[in-house]
Amino acid sequence: HGAMMSAIFNTTTTSRIRIAKLSTISLQQLSLVCIFILVWIPSPILGYSTTNPAAQQQQHHLKDIPKKAYRQQTPHSSRHFLPSHPAYKKKKKFRNLLLFRTKASQKLRTNQRFMEGWYYRLTLPNYNTSFAFIFSIEDAGRIIPEGNKDLRLCGAQVMGPNDEYLVQATSDHTKFWAWEHSQGLGYTFGFLSNSTCDPKLTTALAPQSWRENVDTGFQMLPKSLQGRIRGHDGSLGGVRDSQGIPGTCSWDMTIVPNYGWGDAHPSSEPQKSTAGWLANYPIFEPQWQVTMADATATGVVTWKNQTFHFQNQPFYAEKNWGGSFPLKWYWVQCNSFSNYKNLTVTAGGGIRKLPFLAGKTEELGMVSIHYNGSFYEAVPWTGDMSWEVSPWGKWILHGRCTSGNRLFEAEVIATCDRSPGVVLRAPTEKDGLAYFCRDSFLADLTLSMWEIEWNKDIQDYVRCRTIIDGAISSQGGVEVGGGPWYDVWKGTSKMRQPMKALVAFPYFLDRWRKKIKLKK
Numbered sequence: 025h026g027a028m029m030s031a032i033f034n035t036t037t038t039s040r041i042r043i044a045k046l047s048t049i050s051l052q053q054l055s056l057v058c059i060f061i062l063v064w065i066p067s068p069i070l071g072y073s074t075t076n077p078a079a080q081q082q083q084h085h086l087k088d089i090p091k092k093a094y095r096q097q098t099p100h101s102s103r104h105f106l107p108s109h110p111a112y113k114k115k116k117k118f119r120n121l122l123l124f125r126t127k128a129s130q131k132l133r134t135n136q137r138f139m140e141g142w143y144y145r146l147t148l149p150n151y152n153t154s155f156a157f158i159f160s161i162e163d164a165g166r167i168i169p170e171g172n173k174d175l176r177l178c179g180a181q182v183m184g185p186n187d188e189y190l191v192q193a194t195s196d197h198t199k200f201w202a203w204e205h206s207q208g209l210g211y212t213f214g215f216l217s218n219s220t221c222d223p224k225l226t227t228a229l230a231p232q233s234w235r236e237n238v239d240t241g242f243q244m245l246p247k248s249l250q251g252r253i254r255g256h257d258g259s260l261g262g263v264r265d266s267q268g269i270p271g272t273c274s275w276d277m278t279i280v281p282n283y284g285w286g287d288a289h290p291s292s293e294p295q296k297s298t299a300g301w302l303a304n305y306p307i308f309e310p311q312w313q314v315t316m317a318d319a320t321a322t323g324v325v326t327w328k329n330q331t332f333h334f335q336n337q338p339f340y341a342e343k344n345w346g347g348s349f350p351l352k353w354y355w356v357q358c359n360s361f362s363n364y365k366n367l368t369v370t371a372g373g374g375i376r377k378l379p380f381l382a383g384k385t386e387e388l389g390m391v392s393i394h395y396n397g398s399f400y401e402a403v404p405w406t407g408d409m410s411w412e413v414s415p416w417g418k419w420i421l422h423g424r425c426t427s428g429n430r431l432f433e434a435e436v437i438a439t440c441d442r443s444p445g446v447v448l449r450a451p452t453e454k455d456g457l458a459y460f461c462r463d464s465f466l467a468d469l470t471l472s473m474w475e476i477e478w479n480k481d482i483q484d485y486v487r488c489r490t491i492i493d494g495a496i497s498s499q500g501g502v503e504v505g506g507g508p509w510y511d512v513w514k515g516t517s518k519m520r521q522p523m524k525a526l527v528a529f530p531y532f533l534d535r536w537r538k539k540i541k542l543k544k
Contacts, residue, residue: 086228086245088203093246096284098295100303100313103202103209104345105140108165110198111225135167137175139310139451140202140345142209144249146277146321147338147360147465147499154465154499155325156183157251157275159209159242162451164197175456178211179263179449180242180253182273184327187446187464190271192240192255193263193457201227207315207341210243213253235276249321250276259446263457277323279339283368283394285314298342298392300405309377310346317394318359318368340368340501348453349460350374351385352506354413354513356421356438358469364495368394369471371421371436373411373517374506389517391423391434393473395492400432400473401425404519415509416445416462419502424476426485431476433487438500440467450505461505469500 093101141160148154158181168174178200179193192213202209208228215223219237229237231248242251252275256268282288284295297303298313321339325332338360353374361367373389389409393400402409402423409423419438425431443466450460472494474487 085226085233086208086230088205088208088228090205093206094281095290096281096286096288096295096316097206097246098284098286098313098315099297100311100343100345101207101315102204103140104311105138105161105164105202107200107202108198109201109227111201111227135169137163137347137453138166138345139163139348140343141451142244142343143341144244145340145357145465145501146275146325146334147340148332148334149337149360149499150334151185151332152499153185153332154183154501155275155327156181156463156465156501157242157249158183158448159211159244160451160457161197161200161202161211162456164200173454173456177263177457179457180211180251180255181258181448182251182253182255182275182327183446183448183463183465184273185330187443187466189258189446189448190253190255190273191258191263191268191449192253192265194265203228206246208245210241212238212241214239214241231276247279247281248277249279249323258449263449271328273325273327275323275325277321277325277334277339279316279319279321280336281316281319282366283317283319283399285317285392285399287399288394288397296399296401300403308346310344310349312342312344312372314340314342314370314392316341317370317392340370342370349450350376350506352509352513353461353504354411354419355501355503355505356419356436356467356469357501358471358497358499360499361471361495361497364395364492366396367471367492367495369434369436371423373409373421373515386518387515388519389421389423389515391421391436393434393471393492395473398430400430400434402432402434404517409517411513411515413504413513415511416504417441419467424485426476431485432473432491433476433485434471434473436469436471438467438469438502440464440500440502442466442468445502461503463501463503465499465501467500467502469497471495 139160139162144157146155160179163176166176176195176197177193178197179191181189181191183189194213200211210228212226215221215237216239221237231250234243234250240252240254254272256270261268285298286292286295299311303311316339319339320336322335340357340359353372355372357370359368371391375385375387378384378386388404389411390403391409402425406427407423407425412420417440421436424433443464445462445464447459448461448463449457452458452460471492473492475489475491476485477488479486
């Protein structure tokens with residue numbers, strides 16, 4: 025009996041221990057499952073980004089998947105504005121608490137001016153022409169303070185051959201949709217009469233479904249761009265319907281990304297923020313991100329009854345977001361050179377307001393190059409940059425990277441004597457979408473780049489090897505904006521402390537990490 029009781033006791037004890045362990049494991053697993061459901065699963069109860077169930081039931085709709093759409097996807101490819109589209113549910117209190125969102129922060133966002141704009145350039149060397157597709161949303165869902173202008177607007181601008189351009193815009197901001205995980209956005213001005221889509225709830229459509237249902241509008245997906253606008257000459261009159269000479273444009277293309285903003289090698293580090301990691305926070309106004317420094321596009325564009333067919337032609341994409349554009353700026357871009365392949369350059373600079381310092385500004389500039397899979401970045405926190413830009417016609421930019429693993433010097437010279445440029449609209453703080461910049465795709469551009477090394481005798485960096493020896497193009501994109509532009513603007517990029525040290529901090533950590541790896 026004693027042996028039997030001992031065996032029963034031991035068996036009972038062992039069972040209790042097992043049950044206790046199973047209970048502990050179950051509780052741990054249950055906790056993890058609960059956290060996963062609350063934070064990540066987009067349920068109708070919790071998700072702001074959740075689409076309305078009625079919209080999800082519509083055929084051919086595409087969903088925003090919470091992962092990268094392609095390997096080269098950059099930070100900030102997704103939206104920053106808060107959509108007022110009825111297909112999006114309002115945030116609920118519990119999810120806001122988990123994501124550190126408060127009523128005060130949401131109210132502040134909807135009371136302030138906020139714009140987001142996307143710029144896509146298609147270069148067609150065979151036709152010796154280019155197109156730019158520019159989309160913008162201003163003050164979506166904003167509560168307009170009493171006495172203030174109502175500047176809520178959704179606009180589509182298309183710049184075409186001979187630096188001409190069309191515009192179509194509307195104040196109805198509730199139809200603009202955008203994804204929060206990848207570059208998906210669009211607006212439908214009007215559906216076809218036989219469309220099966222719900223005009224109020226429709227968001228992203230599969231490309232074929234878009235063709236079959238949309239009369240006028242635009243849609244950008246990670247690997248396709250479509251649109252039809254029935255607008256008017258943007259260089260005359262206003263932005264609303266019937267305020268200029270009528271014109272039409274349609275486009276339909278697939279896109280293959282080559283470069284985001286960083287190295288293109290499969291084993292390379294994640295893509296970078298164009299304005300540094302502080303772009304994750306609303307510190308500077310505005311923010312800027314190049315989302316595709318280079319890609320290839322295949323498809324068709326019809327501009328005022330003239331059709332352009334193309335295959336694997338240069339494509340470029342960038343975006344801005346914030347309260348307004350800089351006070352004054354310049355920009356140069358090219359990814360189509362006659363004597364070099366696999367090469368793209370983006371350069372720009374301007375005057376921006378400093379945070380927390382009322383009335384204070386700083387002048388910044390950068391030159392960045394992608395070549396043969398490698399990224400060369402001359403930015404204020406890794407080197408220096410100087411510029412000489414005329415009110416129109418000449419851009420001389422010089423940048424050096426003196427920190428990191430790729431020390432280099434680059435020079436970009438662009439001239440635009442063949443065109444006076446076209447005056448485009450850009451979001452402004454007080455007047456909304458207004459004439460604010462001048463652009464052209466007809467600049468003659470030359471790019472050179474050298475590897476540099478430190479010379480102890482002269483205590484400065486010197487050129488030691490030529491990387492790019494005079495790459496040339498007759499299809500450079502150039503721009504000047506803001507103002508005033510009374511004379512030639514000569515400047516040097518100077519980023520103030522402590523912001524410079526903060527932005528450069530990840531580069532500092534990266535250098536130390538690589539040094540430690542080498543020692544091992």
